[in-house]
Amino acid sequence: MKNHRYIIGIDLGTTNSAVSYVDLSDESIAKPQIQIFRIPQVTAPGEISRLSVLPSFLYIAGEYDIDIESTRLPWKDNSTKVTGAYARDHGKKVPKRLVLSAKSWLCHDKVDRKSPVLPWGSDQSVRKVSPVDASSAYLNHIRMAWNERMGDDEDSWLENQMVIVTVPASFDEVARDLTIESARMAGIPNVILLEEPLAAYYSWLGRHENEWQKLVSTGNLILVCDVGGGTTDFTLISLQEIDGNQRFERLAVGDHLILGGDNIDLALARYVAEKMQGTSGKQLSLDRWQALCHQSREAKESILSDAAESKTITLIGEGRSLIADTLSAKLDKTEIETIVLDGFFR
Structure with missing residues (x-):
């Protein structure tokens, strides 16, 4: 961690994606505070707002659909695709051009997740993308937004930090590998995957840092239920005592449940x-x-x-x-x- 100024956590969600971070540069602070990164995105033609989440929607603009110049972001981007709030809001008017729930498709083993199948059901007039492409688009937006804020300080760019991306505990190895591939395509070569129920439990431990031992006893079973936009995850955790030391162990993970x-x-x-x-x-x-x-x-x-x-x-x-x-x-x-x-x- 000494080689990184920031630890960045990305919740790549089915409906919304969010980014939090910790700044490690101030050594005088014993416990750095977790902060939310507000993500700049198009919210209306010619209007950019910094929001606490990036809606996980990708709009594939048509030739005469929208003025693509009015959706340009502060960083260089020649794409004809729009991500975030405006993609979601405009897409409801032209649903055949709107990609949504890419994360659910990423773990769908009945389709080729690298093939252009989204938006599902759209006709040939729409240049479709794969679930991997869509996930990469969201991660790339986040990376470019972060780097734009950091300016010319390359040492602080997102791809040079410790980056943690959360995934459902029930994701199989293929879905996890595809998530890593999406990150690499987005210019983030090194990411750590963390299961979402464990992330939620670590958050609970952090909020109860000085009292969790009063709330949890050795041998207790803790069930973490994570109801997301596209999936529901169940994880069973136990507090064990080994050689006089207490540690948490994940005992079981529920089957992949596409319900959210x-x-x-x-x-x-x-x-x-x-x-x-x-x-x-x-x-x-x-x-x-x-x-x-x-x-x-x-x-x-x-x-x-x-x-x-x-x-x-x-x-x-x-x-x-x-x-x-x-x-x-x-x-x-x-x-x-x-x-x-x-x-x-x-």
């Missing part, structure tokens, strides 16, 4: 679709279904954060039936809680 916030959004979208369609039984097109999923997620986040008591979700009609086929339904907090609690946690 994405599934809740799908359940909400299906519920709203049934309210919209009534007894007509008319199926939504793929584009309208994807738009409904995005709006359902936004409604869930807004309502459960108490920003609104309810939200009206509207799907504009297509083609000649632009007005006639417009569908609308209201979603409130009671409905969301019923679906989440009864459908997922009972």
